Amino acid sequence: MDVALFISILTITIRAGTSLLYATVGEILTERSGILNLGVEGMMIMGAVSAFAAAFHTGSVWMGVVTAIVVGGMLALIHAFLTITLRADQVVSGLALTIFGSGLASFLGQRLGPEGQPLVGQVGPRFEKIALPVLSDIPLFGDAVFRQDVLVYGMYLLVPLAWFILYKTRPGLHLRAVGESPHTADAMGVNVPGLRYFYTILGGMLVGLGGAHLSLAYTPGWTENLTSGRGWIAIALVIFATWDPARAVIGALLFGGVNAIQFRLQAAGTTIPAAFLNMLPYAFTIIVLVLITWWEAFRKRIGAPAALGIPYMREEVT
Amino acid sequence: MSFSLKLEKRLEESRLIAFLVPVGSLLLALVFGAVLLQAVGANPWRTYSAMVEGAFGTPAQWAQGDFYALTETLVKATPLMICGLAVSIAFRMLFWNIGAEGQLVMGGFAAGAVALWLPDMAPWLPRWVFLPLMALAGILAGAAWGIIPGLLKAYVRVNEIITTLMLNYIAILWLQHLYYGPWKDPKGFGFPGTAQFEPFTWLPRLFGRVHLGLVFAILAAIFIWLVLSRTRWGYEIRLIGENPVAARYAGINIARNIVLVMFLSGGLAGLSGMAEVAGISHRLQHGLAVGYGFTAIIVAWLARLNPWGVVLVAFLLAALLVGGDQIQITMGLPAAMASVLQGAILFCMLGGNILTRYRLRVVRGMPAKAAQAAQEG
Secondary structure (H helix, E strand, C coil): CCCCHHHHHHHHHHHHHHHHHHHHHHHHHHHHHCCCCCCHHHHHHHHHHHHHHHHHHHHHHHHHHHHHHHHHHHHHHHHHHHHHHHHCHHHHHHHHHHHHHHHHHHHHCCCHHHHHCCCCCCCCCCCEECCCCCCCCCCCHHHHHHHEHHHHHHHHHHHHHHHHHHHHCHHHHHHHHHHHCCCHHCCCCHHHHHHHHHHHHHHHHHHHHHHHHHHHHHHHCCCCCCCCCCHHHHHHHHHCCCCCHHHHHHHHHHHHHHHHHHHHHCCCCCCCHEEEHHHHHHHHHHHHHHHHHHHHCCCCCCCCCCCCCCCCCCCCCC | EEEEEEEEEECCCHHHHHCCCCCCHHHHHHHHHHHHHCCCCCHHHHHHHHHHHHHHHHHHHHHHHHHHHHHHHHHHHHHHHHHHHHHHHHCCCCCCCCHHHHHHHHHHHHHHHHHHHHHCCCCCCCCCHHHHHHHHHHHHHHHHHHEEEHHHHHCCCHHHHHHHHHHHHHHHHHHHHHHCCCCCCCCCCCCCCCCCCHHHCCCCCCEECCHHHHHHHHHHHHHHHHHHCCCCCCCCCHCCCCCCCCHHHCCHHHHHHHHHEEEEEEEEHHEEEEEEEEHHHCCEECCCCHHHHHHHHHHHHHHHCCCCHHHHHHHHHHHHHHHHHHHHHHCCCCCCCHHHHHHHHHHHHHHHHHHHHHEEEEEEEEEEHHHHHHHCC
């Protein structure tokens, strides 16, 4: 394989993997607290449309990013209120969030353009690539890894930070305790509902940020179904990563790589019909999920937080 | 003043609340929708009345014998009923089949394949066998698409939410590939779609565009109701859903039940796909996958997984969809308003459901003290 092709594939891999990784890390934090939020797709697409709309009208990509984070957090707050305070079924609430978010994003996308016109086809500000001095001159991968947009660099910082907090700090210990054994955590004096609210909202913010990366950097602009199932792939990646932010990197690179290969083959004018190339990420998700589930069962490991999906009630000790 | 919300368990479920929650949810969702409409500069009252008229028609139209709006609502209610039943039977045993959309598409694909190719391949076949064959093909294809995640869940414990969902995308892309590519009508002026089926493969129409699929839906509801309430299999399904541990101790084979239920669930969704292509479009084209399989999830949940509830709720949500299309045509408002309202109704129902089992108390003062007082009292 020649160097130019390698660099181009690696560049697209990282760019495609970034939005997935934001969403995956966000969902990992949420699920670690014991809350299953299947609304990732809905929050992500709302993040994407609101980020683009805000950036388009203010002319500032950063306003877009902030809007997406706020919107993601607010949608996650609905889920948190329903599942933590009102103890609604987490699966159904998450599905409702996805249906609601997808509908609302489509609605807003048709109204938030200039003078109430659709946003589709509008050109707005976008994140430009910035080459980091020295680092981007590293042979082979320097150009692909260190000539990216700011949100990619943000992701480089976020993953180690999330890993460090989760495994090496006291707040991380509390987070894991709340997800594994809320009654014990409660007895230790940890505010179980409070932490669950916090991490559900934080997770939603990161998912929204992932959406912003899609509409402001990866494929700048807004089209219907922009996320096209990336939120669901992120949920599959959480399982693949066995709820570990570091392992999520491998998953995101794998899926980004599938995207990149799809891109390259299409650009090279392959005879494989486009539909089959577009199926790749979805088929790949199923295959990867089957393999990882089988492998984890083989090793007799249970990766999921023990209290995932179970509402916490102090009065009812299970 | 600080206060906190506290939930107290009711001794028995409140029937009054069980009735008030759906009504209140609908009203609350409409209020939310009104705020949204106002925010984008539309008149909520006029929008809602346009939706109602679009979905049910006006008395003036009825007087003239024009029931177009109402029949269109029934047309959309048909796949929602069948798919709603399909997902509700899976949800009963807590198998989250989010893949009705893909199962519907595969059913439509298989029925379409029979209608497009079999008349030429087997011209000696009597014409009346084609519709039953198409229905059978639709059911089997949908069931096959449903059994894949069923088997993976039953024997490898793979998360079915993800697999059923991913299979949706694959099915939709597969169908698109066919009608944009190899199966495209050469005489279609570049229009993406297959050639029209022969008229003897069309489902008979009852009135307006309402076709025999509506009868399938009612029969399916009777069937599901009978299975759930009158058979041993139905009992096993309900027991697995309510208490999987007890079901296992009772000697119920959960893996086998998952596969069987997904055969039924996918088969029903596949049948609705067959009814759509044979009853409405008469060809494979864009517009088969318009989200019935997803709306069906809301239908099933709002109906509390009750088969007759599914029939009723499917009709109401179909009215919402037709009303949504109507405001897009007449007022230029996005039809997505319908799915926004659906999501909002579901949120309110979810939040409200807790009130049937718990009493919501506002506790004033310090939560800790209140908890202490409750313990002492």
